[in-house]
Amino acid sequence: MSDAATATRRTPLYERHVELGAKLVPFAGWEMPVQYEGIREEHSAVRRHVGMFDVSHMGEVEVEGHDALAFLQRVLSNDVAKIEIGGAQYSCLCQEDGGVLDDLFVYRLGADRFLIVTNAANHGTDLAWLGRQSREFDVIVRDVADRYAMLAVQGPHARAVLTSALGIELPPRFHVSHVRVGRRPALACGTGYTGEDGVELLIDPEVASPIWAELLDAGVVPCGLGARDTLRLEVCFPLHGNELTPERNPIEAGLGWCCNEATGFIGSETIARARAEGTAETLVAFTIEDKGIPREGNPVLRGDEQVGAVTSGTFAPSLELGAGMAYVSAELAEPGTEIEIDVRGKRRRARIASKPLYAKRS
Amino acid sequence: MAPASSEGTYPEDLRYHEEHDWARIEGDQATMGITWYAQDSLGEVVFFDPPEVGATIQKDSSYAEVESVKAVSDVIAPLSGEIVEVNDALQDNPEKVNEDPYGEGWLVKVRLTAPEEAETLLGVQEYRKMLDR
Numbered sequence: 001m002s003d004a005a006t007a008t009r010r011t012p013l014y015e016r017h018v019e020l021g022a023k024l025v026p027f028a029g030w031e032m033p034v035q036y037e038g039i040r041e042e043h044s045a046v047r048r049h050v051g052m053f054d055v056s057h058m059g060e061v062e063v064e065g066h067d068a069l070a071f072l073q074r075v076l077s078n079d080v081a082k083i084e085i086g087g088a089q090y091s092c093l094c095q096e097d098g099g100v101l102d103d104l105f106v107y108r109l110g111a112d113r114f115l116i117v118t119n120a121a122n123h124g125t126d127l128a129w130l131g132r133q134s135r136e137f138d139v140i141v142r143d144v145a146d147r148y149a150m151l152a153v154q155g156p157h158a159r160a161v162l163t164s165a166l167g168i169e170l171p172p173r174f175h176v177s178h179v180r181v182g183r184r185p186a187l188a189c190g191t192g193y194t195g196e197d198g199v200e201l202l203i204d205p206e207v208a209s210p211i212w213a214e215l216l217d218a219g220v221v222p223c224g225l226g227a228r229d230t231l232r233l234e235v236c237f238p239l240h241g242n243e244l245t246p247e248r249n250p251i252e253a254g255l256g257w258c259c260n261e262a263t264g265f266i267g268s269e270t271i272a273r274a275r276a277e278g279t280a281e282t283l284v285a286f287t288i289e290d291k292g293i294p295r296e297g298n299p300v301l302r303g304d305e306q307v308g309a310v311t312s313g314t315f316a317p318s319l320e321l322g323a324g325m326a327y328v329s330a331e332l333a334e335p336g337t338e339i340e341i342d343v344r345g346k347r348r349r350a351r352i353a354s355k356p357l358y359a360k361r362s
Numbered sequence: 363m364a365p366a367s368s369e370g371t372y373p374e375d376l377r378y379h380e381e382h383d384w385a386r387i388e389g390d391q392a393t394m395g396i397t398w399y400a401q402d403s404l405g406e407v408v409f410f411d412p413p414e415v416g417a418t419i420q421k422d423s424s425y426a427e428v429e430s431v432k433a434v435s436d437v438i439a440p441l442s443g444e445i446v447e448v449n450d451a452l453q454d455n456p457e458k459v460n461e462d463p464y465g466e467g468w469l470v471k472v473r474l475t476a477p478e479e480a481e482t483l484l485g486v487q488e489y490r491k492m493l494d495r
Contacts, residue, residue: 023405034432035405038405038406039405039406039430039431039432040406040408040431226405226431226432229432230431291409291411291453292409292411293408293409293429293434295434314431314432315408315409315429315430315431317431322409344427344434346411
């Protein structure tokens, strides 16, 4: 084992991943499973049946206090007041110039108590930012990442399997409920990152291993970060670090729907201007017309001119072709527009597509 | 842990390159592909971007790419020569590279321009030893 690998953190399920023969890779400071049997199988298990992801690397932050709502309204792009107790909402955490520090889900656990789930790579900077911004508010910002292991159980059969295997009452989509898992208090969240129905469980790290084993026995397919990435890409969910960065505002990323400038959140002035005036570039989805697989960083061409760059690219298992997302000049964003992707020196014909690239069969 | 080479299959009649490529030499021609170890490290192959028939390839240099869902891998030429045939069946069934890396998953056939280079390649025992190091 190399020094670099031992310096990374491991989730409570690390031993389970090793037992299952997972390929482990460093990701955001964690040693995470990228795949078990194979990305395509895992991807299709989630689209057709049910898969589970160890996403314990994700961070959790609790915000509590008399001013909790006012504080979150100030730091988050969406209208937090709209979340009822037991509700969930997607939001961006923006800096003053509208750049996206992180994208996250907020769960309202009580009138004055909220839980935020952060991206692993941003957890530290989010905490520092929230701590700094919280000074004028009567609120406590608490890092509770060590309190939870997180399992995302996703797919059309996710709810049925969870109900029968764990005997818990599940919340509707975009809601959160207090449950008991492994005889410990836990949270069940009707959210996910796959485009399928499913539940994310925030559970006591001590029971993570037996619960994982129980779900395996119930036929849930273990899935790695590889499938998580192809699943989210097909439904065009942005990934922070790729589509979302502090250099991009939510409007150009197509996230205007989760920004409510009337709340006066940090960054709202720039975002209001971007919404009114438009942005030079915009995030699009595209598919390759015949052969080739686009990859992050590939230039987007029209004629001999570079008109953008790929932010995420992959072979899309449900579409069975190369697909991705890219920032391109706003005037080229119309679905159907022909572009070319420079894949390591080879020009691949592509076409801007409507989002999402894959729509769940209902 | 079991030695790395115990997991896969490595036929006796092939010559191996350190970059995990194989050559089946028949007279002045060779069939080439990637080894069991290479396909296993890469994962499910979803695309093979072949060279053109007639192209010349140089020992130790990349002559093609194979891609899995997440990764791109250069294919290194074990020997120098001229491409006389590419495995077109891989366009529709690239997974043959995983299922049968030494058979239906072959990549190219090459007319060798320096057959003596074969002496520098590894035999199966040497290649297995290298994998286990």
